[in-house]
Amino acid sequence: MSPVNSRVPHGQSTLRTVQVLGGGNAGSSVHVRSLTAGLVARGVRVTVCAPAETDRAYGFTAVGAEHVPVPRSSDPVSVAALRTACAGADLVHAHGLHASFRAALALSGRRTPLVVTWHNHAHAEGPRGQLLRVLERRVVKSATLVLGTTSELVDRARHRGARDARLAAVALPRPRTGYEHPERPRSKVRAELGATGRPLLLSVASLDPHRGHELLLDAARAWRLADPVPLVVIAGEGPLRALLQRRIEDEQLPVRLVGRRDDVGELLAAADVALLPGSQEARSVLAQEALHARVPLVAARTGGIGELVGEAAELVPHRDPDAFAAAVLRLLGDPERRQALRDLGALQAATWPTEDETVAQVLSIYDELTQPQPRPLGRGY
Structure with a gap:
């Protein structure tokens, strides 16, 4: 289980989320680490499903998440491991097309909300391009919400049939690499x-x-x-x-x-x-x-x-x-x-969202998708 204390301070979230990451390019991996740190600080229990080397590189456990090593493969064993890790989650958030496809497979038959963030402009031609379009349609059909990091990606998700697609706030943590205070002249x-x-x-x-x-x-x-x-x-x-x-x-x-x-x-x-x-x-x-x-x-x-x-x-x-x-x-x-x-x-x-603004937007989405929906009053009530 997550190392986060189960006694959550007043006013903080009691959600349990699973973040699914594939190999992870620098942008999506840094984003997931930042998002994880912010969610944990607000009382959210976070499990990150990603290859073992990704945690070593980006330190998800160092900011309070549980890490479950899951290979990038979509083979039955990997999908089964992901399905087990997602059991009991209030919401699953997958980052990238292939991670989203594996998450959709793992959640098949479950009512767990699936949020997908598309970070990159995947491009291929010929048979690979056709496969890419099939994967995109499969993912958006399964996703409760698709977040795109650019307007173009939001439009792409809608064109593929997304029920709900929105622009994502994505912050780059600062300073990440020390350019503000370099040690050497x-x-x-x-x-x-x-x-x-x-x-x-x-x-x-x-x-x-x-x-x-x-x-x-x-x-x-x-x-x-x-x-x-x-x-x-x-x-x-x-x-x-x-x-x-x-x-x-x-x-x-x-x-x-x-x-x-x-x-x-x-x-x-x-x-x-x-x-x-x-x-x-x-x-x-x-x-x-x-x-x-x-x-x-x-x-x-x-x-x-x-x-x-x-x-x-x-x-x-x-x-x-x-x-x-x-x-x-x-x-x-x-x-x-x-x-x-x-x-x-x-x-x-200065116009880009901050880490706090990014976490606030995502947590608001999580709350929106996990809150019980009021039942409409029928005739005679």
């Missing part, structure tokens, strides 16, 4: 990376397909002609590392792969420009951190990035390396524009 970080006397461009993303790394290397060819030549630092690890490193060496690109880092905040504080060449995240963690840290951002216009950053970033067409390269070079040569983006970024970040 900016000059030292830049020197360690090899960016003394030259601009430092930073991208943070796993080295997976669809993250835009190939486009970033294409753009870096144009940056070799600048004086001084900017250094591109990519923080992240993944299956494309060998391929990307080979291209960097063969084409002599001014790019460094520095792997997974625990000091992303300090890297960001040291950067001149943050780069987001492509992302499936509807609310990119890097975009949010860059604006919070007052670092100018150049991003490909994908998913919900435009809705997230407004006028506070340089947005370029998706999959256009020439436009991306040109936007970066223009920004490096225009200190007034960089300052304007810093100021706009701070204003835009």
